[in-house]
Amino acid sequence: MITAGIDMGAKHIKVVILKDGEVIGKSKISTGFDQGASARKGLDEAGSQAGIELSAIEHITATGAGRKSVPEKNSEVTEVGAGAVGTIRLIPEARTVVDVGAEEGRGIKIDGAGKVIDFAVNEKCAAGAGSFAESMSRALEMTVREFGEISLKSEKTIPMNAQCTVFAESEVVSLLHAQTPKPDIARAVCDAIASRITSMVRRVGIEQKVALIGGVSHNIGFVSSLKRALNCEVIIPEDPDYVGALGAAIIAGERKTNG
Amino acid sequence: MIANYGYTDGSGEYYIAINTDDCLECPQHLCVNACPKNIIEIIEDDYDDLVAAVKDESRKALKYICADCKPSSERPPLPCVSACPNGSLSHTW
Amino acid sequence: MAENKEFWRWTEYSWRDENKDWRGAAIITAGIDVGSVSSQAVIMADGELYAFNNTRTGSNSPDSANKAIEGALAGTGLTLENINFIVGTGYGRVNVPFAHKAVTEIACHARGANFMGGSEIRTILDMGGQDCKAIHCDEKGKVTNFKMNDKCAAGTGRGMEVMADLLEVPITEVGDLSFQVEEEPPPVSSTCVVFAKSEAMALLRDGWKKEKVLAAYCSAMAHRVSSLLDSVGVQEKFFITGGIAKNRGVVERLEKELGVKAVKTKIDSQIAGALGAALFAKTLFEKQQAKSVA
Structure with missing residues (x-):
């Protein structure tokens, strides 16, 4: 059986194709203005990597903010549901899933079968998501990767006053004018996002082990801040940004089997 | 006066509303010690009344500061709200 | 290379009532509003508006307060020593070096709106540079209810500046341009300036004209502030202060959404806070005098 999951994120579209439960193709492309066309492009890329025609896919499940805009989909699943199922496949001992994407953050509590027990979401505000780090790294004139790396060089905790990304940009500029070292600013930014994510996750209750998924997992500065804020180990699966798409593909398989 | 301290952001509205007219009648100010995060203080307002207010530095982060008192399921009563004998304190979220 | 223009920039200026002479006044007071984006100084002679200055807030509050008061004093022949009482307000109110007292901007805006729009004003919306406030007041301009949002840039002047810069439209022309559309577009995401900005860029890529994007942004902003107002309720008469007024x-989009027209005045809406502070200064000075007589 061949199924696919497509995760229509705010910044990137991720596709995973499964054949009898094994990943045979995947792709990650930027989300264009025409979401339907971008979705098609993502599916085509993953399909050619898998060496199959799209018509060979028996069920496609879409997730993510733009999941409604996938013409090829057979069904939909929420980001929470897809993230939970994808995580438990990769990290069976995970009980809390922290999912941080470009424009959204989520805390999900799951049982051993990947069933969602409780969740909390932060959406529609850039302050608790990847865009925050992105805007701040732009203000510091570096890439998000460099930004994450230099933040590790700091051992200082500077609190950021501004919550809003727009106001925080001005605050970062003032910190630069005040000759604050860039690593300290970068750490302050990572700490700020981590503290917002942590208080959101606390609402569902933190049960170990904690898994971190979503594109922001690639920011090592954020990961380090999150570990400090949660005060526990955080497990990041391989390809953390594909977990939602993987979960959707697994769910596609279940739906196909159960009719 | 009904003083709403807090903010709105994309994720929702987070205000602690204090009815300062009721607050005037209450000399004990039990809310101040009830808050585990110590975010309530007594101030002299613009009309020279001594009333409870949310501390300035806490006003922009209520969603995070108050999160520990607000688990997402099985919500217990809020310490600040239950401490006030006049019922002059409430949360919008 | 493209010229690096500052599209958000507005003109700083001073105003003075040429028909008045402060020398005949019994009480001269001043109000200084040091906001996050702009600062104003208002001088009142016997409770009447005499002179004011509106300037951009610099990197520190004391300098901005000095600049504003110097601008208002210029050409009047007045000096600081002639002023009986000075009240500071706004975000930097505790850092006005020459002020006798600080009063919150909420109380000052209510008082200022009561003066500018009359004693029938019950609801005030202040759309400032980095915050937005919904205020209820009584016939004396005393606050009865308020709700403010200063955490998030959506619904503030700063949010509008971000959009003016992105679209390269001078901020003073945004309003008129936003009506140059054949049909009112749906609002952009009203929730977050960062997301609205990426949405606006996508709309431009999709071939939308600047005017249409501005219309979509203005109505998102109107929607955003109307929900703040709705949560306290709009009681007539209604008045708007701050730069976005x-x-x-x-x-106009806000008035349409609320179904309520705002009372208009010729006085610059940005000075409402400083004006209210100058009125507070008069009351405080009279109190002080009454005390010293007794």
Whole structure:
């Protein structure tokens, strides 16, 4: 059986194709203005990597903010549901899933079968998501990767006053004018996002082990801040940004089997 | 006066509303010690009344500061709200 | 290379009532509003508006307060020593070196709106540079209820500046341009300036004209502030203060959404806070005098 999951994120579209439960193709492309066309492009890329025609896919499940805009989909699943199922496949001992994407953050509590027990979401505000780090790294004139790396060089905790990304940009500029070292600013930014994510996750209750998924997992500065804020180990699966798409593909398989 | 301290952001509205007219009648100010995060203080307002207010530095982060008192399921009563004998304190979220 | 223009920039200026002479006045007071984006100084002679200055807030509050008061004093022959009482307000109110007292901007805006729009004003919306406030007041301009949002840039002047810069439209022209559309577009995401900005860029890529994007942004902003107002309720008469009050793109869409017209005045909406502070100064000075007599 061949199924696919497509995760229509705010910044990137991720596709995973499964054949009898094994990943045979995947792709990650930027989300264009025409979401339907971008979705098609993502599916085509993953399909050619898998060496199959799209018509060979028996069920496609879409997730993510733009999941409604996938013409090829057979069904939909929420980001929470897809993230939970994808995580438990990769990290069976995970009980809390922290999912941080470009424009959204989520805390999900799951049982051993990947069933969602409780969740909390932060959406529609850039302050608790990847865009925050992105805007701040732009203000510091570096890439998000460099930004994450230099933040590790700091051992200082500077609190950021501004919550809003727009106001925080001005605050970062003032910190630069005040000759604050860039690593300290970068750490302050990572700490700020981590503290917002942590208080959101606390609402569902933190049960170990904690898994971190979503594109922001690639920011090592954020990961380090999150570990400090949660005060526990955080497990990041391989390809953390594909977990939602993987979960959707697994769910596609279940739906196909159960009719 | 009904003083709403807090903010709105994309994720929702987070205000602690204090009815300062009721607050005037209450000399004990039990809310101040009830808050585990110590975010309530007594101030002299613009009309020279001594009333409870949310501390300035806490006003922009209520969603995070108050999160520990607000688990997402099985919500217990809020310490600040239950401490006030006049019922002059409430949360919008 | 493209010229690096500052599209958000507005003109700083001073105003003085040429028909008045402060020398005949019994009480001269001043109000200084040091906001996050702009600062104003208002001088009143016997409770009447005499002179004011509106300037951009610099990197520190004391300098901005000095600049504003110097601008208002210039050409009047007045010096600081002639002023009986000075009240500081706004975000930097505790850092006005020459002020006798600080009063919150909420109380000052209510008092200022009561003066500018009359004693029938019950609801005030202040759309400032980095915050937005919904205020209820009584016939004396005393606050009865308020709700403010200063955490998030959506619904503030700063949010509008971000959009003006992105679209390369001078901020003072945003309002008029936003009506140059054949049909009112749906609002952009009203929730977050960062997301609205990426949405606006996508709309431009999709071939939308600047005017249409501005219309979509103005109505998102109107929607955003109307929900703040709705949560306290709008009681007539209604008055708008702050810089955005000058942007008809937002004001007219807001009036339409609320179904309520705002009372208009010729006095610059940005000085409402400083004006209220100057009025507080008069009351405080009279109290002080009454005390010293007794």
